[in-house]
Amino acid sequence: MGSLPEASFQGTVHVGGEASGTLIASDLELSFWGGVNPQTGEIIDRHHPLSGCYLQDAVLAIPGGRGSCSGSGVMLELLLNKKAPKALLFERREDILTLGVMVAKEVFDTSIPVLTLNPNDFRAVLNMNGETIHVRSENVSTKAFSIRNESLTTEKQEPSIAGTVKLNSLDKELLEGTFGTASQVAIRLILRMANLLGAHELMDVTQVHVDGCVYTGSGCLLFAEKLRDLGGNVQVPTTLNSISIDQKRWRAQGVDASFGEAATRLADAYVDMGCHPTFTCAPYQLESAPRKGQQVAWAESNAVVYANSVLGARTMKYPDFLDICIALTGRAPRAGPHVEINRLASLVVRVSDVCLKSVDDSFYPILGYNVGSLSSTETPVIVDLEALVPSKDDLRAFGAAFATVSSAPMFHILGITPEATVLEHILQKEPEVRCVDVKMEGLRDCWNELNSARRDLPIDLISLGNPHFSLEEIKKLARLCQGRVKSEIVAVVMTCGRSAYGLAKQAGLVDELEKFGVQFITDTCWCMLTAPTIQPSANAIMTNSAKYAHYGPGLTSRKFFFGSLAQCVEAACQGHITEVFPKWLADGAGR
The missing domain is CATH 3.50.30.10 (Phosphohistidine domain)
Incomplete structure (x- = not known):
């Protein structure tokens, strides 16, 4: 060059x-x-x-x-x-x-x-x-x-630590170290971020969800243990995201001892600071889920999008490490979706050209992936879906796929999400809002992108639970598996939170699905799982998660199929895919 x-x-x-x-x-x-x-x-x-x-x-x-x-x-x-x-x-x-x-x-x-x-x-x-x-x-x-x-x-x-942020008496005491060194380190990082965001003040939050408990290497462990050893203790109720291992089963699962022990130390450091060992990437499934209008500080991209969009709670897309800092102080920058004007839509996404007949659960993640690609930074409002009645799990799948390819912290769906009752009320006034159209060919392109495997490639692993399966999804899976026989060459592995697993166990669903051949893993999630759960193989992995179909090829060096939950069960029984496209996509392809 x-x-x-x-x-x-x-x-x-x-x-x-x-x-x-x-x-x-x-x-x-x-x-x-x-x-x-x-x-x-x-x-x-x-x-x-x-x-x-x-x-x-x-x-x-x-x-x-x-x-x-x-x-x-x-x-x-x-x-x-x-x-x-x-x-x-x-x-x-x-x-x-x-x-x-x-x-x-x-x-x-x-x-x-x-x-x-x-x-x-x-x-x-x-x-x-x-x-x-x-x-x-x-x-x-x-x-x-x-x-x-x-x-x-x-x-x-560089800006000074406080910069233009107006400090109240508590902030000043935290910054001076009155409440200990851990909270002093925490408030310094919070103020650095507040200056980056252009926030003029900090605010109280009622709860935190920490994503920094994921083991990415020695640095995250050193950071957490340093805060703990400096006397760190959370000041508001704090839940923990998925960790990198199933804490109760990792040794039996054959996880490398050095990795398992490091991941355990990291989880323990956060629990030692007063966090609840919920270990789920779907905190909105917990009884502690926030209500509409509640100011919280959540990390984990799918959880942030769900909290803002579906629950109507208010949180920024908090980075790992800032989450625990906010938990240690109870203070967060007043910026982003915490502020009403920043929750307004700057993009209208029309779905009028899409065939909505015969949609199944694969429609929502594909639509979320497509909308996220169309609105990489803008908060969208999706219109023309009023005829549908998506479940909470459908909206969760939409949001997880959306958050995979968009940096926006939320979305609206007119007539469905809680703040989108009247279109004019959720649109920003200036500048003029853009409009874009979702096309059937765009959805087909997304489907093909997430199906990176050759059509004739055998399948040896079905991946379910990214984000974590809910109790309702476990029930649906049990219905689909009833009376079926799984292929011996295909493993079916599902991740879910401890809470959902406990409820499913009480209902007899765990025993029923284990007879079919489903393996349950709690505490961790597919973006953290490696060998021995995922072995090197020339065969494909199939998932109903657009998020995992996107990240999986890079994380595992494997080829992927994406499809509905029913398609995943069919593949578990047959060892290969039986349909190239779902009915809703095949029927609408000529529109």
Whole structure:
């Protein structure tokens, strides 16, 4: 590639510093969790144009992140493993990945520059892919900086800890260390994020759901144990997301001892700080689920989207590590979906061209995946679905797929979700709202993208429960399996929370499904499962989760089929797929 003319830009500094590296750039957002290997720095999202690239020694330019809140954990591990990019350049404010760098700086004294560029400059940078890029403070250039300008030092360019945030007496006491060192570290990170968000004050929350209990490597364990050993104790009711192992069964399941012990230590550190060992990625299934209008601080992308959209509670898409900081202080930035105006839709998605006859449970995740692709950063309102009556599980599947490919923290569905009773009431006033149409061919494209396996490839594993299965889904699975015989060569594995498992056990559903051959795993989820549950194989995995069909190929190096729950049961019995498309997609393909 020939060198381009010298160019220089100025951006907004979120974490200061100086670095140089070869530019790796894309105009598509990237989820670091499930999209980047924290041990090697390889981009493993097989649906992303940068798949196969390595971040080490590179300057990464992407519009922003997407998908999982655990991206901050992956970012921290990359930095501690010395596999991180030399600098991060974003087109817009990026909370999750920036927080990972802030934690590395605040707690581990290591960091990289993080800047946002204006849209025109960002697009110009995209054209420099493969060039050597130099970053110093707010300056980005293709020309090396020869003489250090002391006016551009990191200390002068980065905002102060408090910045423009108005502190009340509690915030000041926390910052001064009155309540201990753990809460002091926590409030410093909260204030760093508040400044990034442009929040002018902090607010109280009534509960927290922590996603940082997922074991991504030694960094997340060091962080949690340090907070615990510094005397950390949660100040509001706090639940825990799925962890990386089934805590009660991992030894019997043959999980590597060093990994199992580290993941157990991480979970124990959070429980020691007063968190409840719920270990589920579906906290909305718990009795403690928040009500409409309640201010909470949840992490885990699907849970955040469900809380905002379906429950009508109010939470930002909190990055890992910030979640426990908020739990330790009870304080959160007043920004994002906590504020009424930020909950308004900026995009209308019309579904009038879609055939709604014969839809089954595969329709909602495919639609969510398509809508998320159409609204990568915007909060959408979906119209023309009033004739349908989606269940809570349908909305959960829609939201999980939506959150996989969109960074937006919520959606509305007119006539279905609680805040979308009147269209005009949930639309932003300025600027003018865009309208887009979902097409049958777009849904078919999504179906084909998630079905990465050849049609004739045998299936040896059915993956269910990403996010965790609810009691109603377990009941539905039992009905579908009744009177059927599973193929001996196919394993059927379901993940669910301890609460749902306990209720299913009481109802006799666990024994019934185990006779069919279903294996139950609690505490953990498919995005964390590896060997021995998932063995290397030339055969395919089938799932009813669009989220796992997206992340799975990169996480497992396996090919995937996606389909309805009924299709999954049929494949479990036959050992292969029997339908290329579901009836709703086949019937509507000619529209």
